[in-house]
Amino acid sequence: MLRRLSDGTPVVSYEVRPGLPAVSVTRFEAGVRAPEKSSHAHDFVVLCFFEDGGGSVRTGGQPHLIAPGDVCVVTPGQVVSAHDHDSGDSGGGWLVFFPPEVLRTGAAGEWRSHPLLSRFVNGATETAQWLNVPEEGRYTWSQRFQSLERELKERRDGYRDAVLAHLTLLLVDTARLGENVVRDLQTKNEPLLAAVFAHIEDHYAEPLALTDIARAVGLTPGHVTTTVKNKTGRTVGEWIVQRRMAAARRLLADTVIPIEEVARHTGFTDPGYFTRIFRRNHGTTPLNWRRSGNA
Known part of the structure; x- marks a missing residue:
């Protein structure tokens, strides 16, 4: 039986x-007019990369005109209309589909603490996130998708x-597109989150x-x-901790200062x-993290 959101929007399930x-990839060609599709949602994450401009996508009721190099992250529960005919033919590019549970396994990485990507692990917001790959980086992005497609097709040892690994690289690349968190949140019309x-x-x-x-x-x-x-699926307190953990990892990687100093430089008065x-966030102590080379 087809599941629906509370407003009746159908939800497509990952097979x-x-x-x-639990990862799928598909290529769509430029200049091919997509069929008209009614609004729908997914119970999985969709990562879209548009190599060419043209056409538009509506997510969460908000239209977006596609430009070359655009990246779109659609998370579970977000309502999307795949194509808006009034904007012309769609550009070519790639789609990757995966359940969010795929990202809850493996070692922690800094991309997990990026506000624009928190929904990958912790839920969804109302509208999809749009970023853009600079022209000089688009070939590398296309190669990432091609490598992922090849692994799924050939199924070698x-x-x-x-x-x-290829999926993780794509997500790390996506996080790095939005390194300026405040600027990106302002661009996405999220002034409160930006502040x-x-x-x-x-x-x-x-x-x-929180009171501060x-x-x-x-x-x-x-x-x-x-x-x-x-909007992000996490509390303010969790974001404070995530920012402090990112700073701690950087200090552990780039310096030899004592753990007590790492704590002090990241807002902790008690080492x-x-x-x-x-340990709660990384499964090991700061000292062991540094010694193991994880930093």
Whole structure:
């Protein structure tokens, strides 16, 4: 039976094939007019890369005119209309489909803590996220998709690991497209989120709480909490921790300062508490992380 959202929008389910990785890839050609499709949602993540411009996509009720190099991330539950005929023929590119559970396995990586990608792990927001690959990087992006497609088709020894590796590289590349978090959130018409993350960025190395951020943006803690949780799938406190963990990993990688100093530089007054939080997020202590070369 076809599942539907509360408003009646049909939800397309990912078809898991026994024994195969839960990742699918497909190529779509430029100049081919897509069939008219009614609004629908997925129970899986869709990562789109448009090599060419043309056409439009409507997600969450918001239209987007496709430009060369555009990247679109559509997460479970987001409503999408695949093609808007009024905007002409669609450009060529690639689609990758995968259930979000694929990203809940394996070692932690910095791309997981990026606000624009948090929905990959922690839920969805109302509209899809759009980024753009600079012209000089588009060939590499196309090669990533081609390599993923080849592994899925040929199924050589070790292909399951290779598939997840190629997917991870694509997601890391996607995260790096949005390295300026505040700018990207402003571009996506999210001024409150931009202000919240700007304050976290400026003050994560100091004592910082939800009340401090709410005061800085001029809203109640309850309003800030609800908005951030609904839009990103994580709480303000979780984002503060994630930013501090990213800074800690960088210090562990690039310096030899004592763990106590790493804690102090990332907003922790108690090194023991810092170690507990780090272990909770990474499965090991900061010292072991540094020694193992994970940093």
